[in-house]
Amino acid sequence: MVTSATSLGRSGLHDWIIQRITAVVLAAYVIYFLGFIFSAEVIEFSVWKHLFSQVWFKVFSLLALASIVFHAWIGMWIVSTDYIKPTGIRLVFQAFVILFCFACLIWGAQILWGV
Amino acid sequence: MNKNRPVNLNLGAFKWPITAISSGLHRITGILLFLSIPFWLWALQESFTADGFVYVKGLLSGIIAKAIAWLLLSMLAYHIVAGVRHLLMDAGIGETLEGGRRGSYTVLVLGVLSAALIGVWLW
Numbered sequence: 001m002v003t004s005a006t007s008l009g010r011s012g013l014h015d016w017i018i019q020r021i022t023a024v025v026l027a028a029y030v031i032y033f034l035g036f037i038f039s040a041e042v043i044e045f046s047v048w049k050h051l052f053s054q055v056w057f058k059v060f061s062l063l064a065l066a067s068i069v070f071h072a073w074i075g076m077w078i079v080s081t082d083y084i085k086p087t088g089i090r091l092v093f094q095a096f097v098i099l100f101c102f103a104c105l106i107w108g109a110q111i112l113w114g115v
Numbered sequence: 116m117n118k119n120r121p122v123n124l125n126l127g128a129f130k131w132p133i134t135a136i137s138s139g140l141h142r143i144t145g146i147l148l149f150l151s152i153p154f155w156l157w158a159l160q161e162s163f164t165a166d167g168f169v170y171v172k173g174l175l176s177g178i179i180a181k182a183i184a185w186l187l188l189s190m191l192a193y194h195i196v197a198g199v200r201h202l203l204m205d206a207g208i209g210e211t212l213e214g215g216r217r218g219s220y221t222v223l224v225l226g227v228l229s230a231a232l233i234g235v236w237l238w
Contacts, residue, residue: 020205023198030195045168052163072149079142097149104152111160 007077008070015074022067029064052115065108069101137219140226141197144190151187175237185237189230196225 009015040047051057076097084090129135161167174180200222204210209218 020202023202027195027199030191045165048168049163068152072145072152075142075145076149079146100152104156107153108156108159111156111163115163 008073015077018070019074022071025067026064026071029060029067032060049115052112058112058115061112062109065105065112069105073097073101132216133219133223134215137197137222140223141194144194144197148187148190148194154187181237185230185234188233188237189226192229192233193222193226196229197222 007015009018036051037043052061077094080090080093080097084093131139158171161171175184200209200218204218209215
């Protein structure tokens with residue numbers, strides 16, 4: 001059996017479920033955002049900042065960012081196992097992806113909680 | 116372990132039926148959206164100061180930034196539509212060869228439509 005040590009979940013099924021749950025969270029976030037944008041005629045700075053200063057929306061946004069990161073982690077892992085043949089290069093690539101994901105998550109948390 | 120598993124695909128050896136095109140686009144848009152995360156975060160960070168908000172809004176009135184925003188949003192729209200199709204297929208809808216072709220076609224048409232709508236909205 002091929003073990004997926006560099007993927008997010010511990011099995012293909014685990015990855016599969018995480019990929020779907022995060023996808024649904026992201027779709028919900030996008031739909032909410034579309035509603036917000038089209039219900040306001042012009043998006044003023046004050047309206048924008050107020051949206052992101054509410055705690056529930058900070059939580060929703062960070063949940064969405066975490067979902068993006070985990071979704072991308074699994075997606076990039078799948079793509080890299082298909083197209084990058086040499087193990088060394090693939091592992092370096094996957095390590096880069098994981099570090100990139102964590103960096104974005106930490107940076108995003110700092111941005112969202114700095115408002 | 117079975118060494119004959121068809122892993123590490125050779126892209127050059129493939130034909131490109133519509134199902135491969137829609138699937139390939141789902142992958143490519145996913146990779147590009149992944150790479151775009153820092154740009155979204157940067158814009159978000161800037162937008163929370165009054166000056167930065169005006170700056171980002173001003174950037175988006177320029178043709179290059181607008182084109183990039185259009186591309187990214189269109190890719191996001193396509194990725195979501197193709198993702199919804201995946202969820203439908205998980206539920207057993209459109210899993211036959213014919214259903215797969217129809218699904219791919221639908222997803223591509225919806226992708227083009229949403230790209231057009233996003234373009235109209237941005238310009």
